[in-house]
Amino acid sequence: MTTITDRLAIAHSRIAQAAQNSSRRAEDVQLLAVSKTKPNEQIIQAYNAGQRRFGENYVQEGESKINTLNQEFPDIEWHFIGPLQSNKTKVVATLFDWMHTVDREKIAQRLNEQRPESMSPLNVCIQVNISQEANKSGVAACEVQALAEKIAQMPKLALRGLMAIPSADVDEQTATKEMAALQALYNQLAQGFASIDTLSVGMSNDLELAVAHGSTMVRIGSAIFGERDYSKA
Numbered sequence: 715m716t717t718i719t720d721r722l723a724i725a726h727s728r729i730a731q732a733a734q735n736s737s738r739r740a741e742d743v744q745l746l747a748v749s750k751t752k753p754n755e756q757i758i759q760a761y762n763a764g765q766r767r768f769g770e771n772y773v774q775e776g777e778s779k780i781n782t783l784n785q786e787f788p789d790i791e792w793h794f795i796g797p798l799q800s801n802k803t804k805v806v807a808t809l810f811d812w813m814h815t816v817d818r819e820k821i822a823q824r825l826n827e828q829r830p831e832s833m834s835p836l837n838v839c840i841q842v843n844i845s846q847e848a849n850k851s852g853v854a855a856c857e858v859q860a861l862a863e864k865i866a867q868m869p870k871l872a873l874r875g876l877m878a879i880p881s882a883d884v885d886e887q888t889a890t891k892e893m894a895a896l897q898a899l900y901n902q903l904a905q906g907f908a909s910i911d912t913l914s915v916g917m918s919n920d921l922e923l924a925v926a927h928g929s930t931m932v933r934i935g936s937a938i939f940g941e942r943d944y945s946k947a
């Protein structure tokens with residue numbers, strides 16, 4: 715049987731290989747373990763194998779996991795990576811370390827207001843809709859700069875970079891085109907903001923392509939924890 719420890723090691727070696735293929739350093743690509751729908755026992759198994767960054771998609775599920783695990787595992791870094799309604803921002807502002815899916819000023823404003831004074835600024839990425847599909851979340855590429863300027867002025871937010879979910883099930887050429895467009899947008903944005911150091915892109919099935927296009931944080935779920943069963947979530 716393959717364990718979570720085995721699968722984490724495989725994910726790390728995929729990252730290392732992909733980095734090497736692009737003459738990048740493996741340590742410049744962080745691994746975010748996406749634990750949505752998975753029980754706390756599996757998070758602890760990954761923790762015991764050395765994993766410290768975990769990503770959650772759902773406010774309630776994330777809140778319950780953090781409240782249960784925070785005391786015993788205070789060095790876990792929690793990343794919110796799902797869609798967020800503006801009436802749910804408080805949970806993210808008070809419990810998470812990172813928020814990857816900021817896609818409008820209103821959300822940023824609420825997070826900034828609700829982030830407790832006692833906590834360090836919330837690390838945020840702007841989610842960009844790189845595939846330009848109308849039904850996907852994220853801001854259009856042409857709106858990124860304006861939103862970044864707004865966020866950069868919010869004292870309880872730290873603007874760290876961009877996040878994207880490229881189209882799934884497209885041909886290799888389309889996938890490569892999207893990644894290249896994202897990388898260009900990221901490089902351009904990073905020139906204007908010294909705080910930007912994070913390109914959050916790449917999942918179980920496309921981490922190699924993402925690392926080849928400058929990803930600094932891959933978000934890996936099923937390749938570590940196995941397929942998700944949404945019927946039990």
Ligand SMILES: *Cc1c(COP(=O)(O)O)cnc(C)c1O
Pocket residue numbers: 748750771795796879917918919933934935936937
């Ligand atoms: C679920 C999810 C992932 C992980 O996807 P896998 O294909 O299981 O690796 C990464 N990013 C986001 C935003 C997700 O919702």
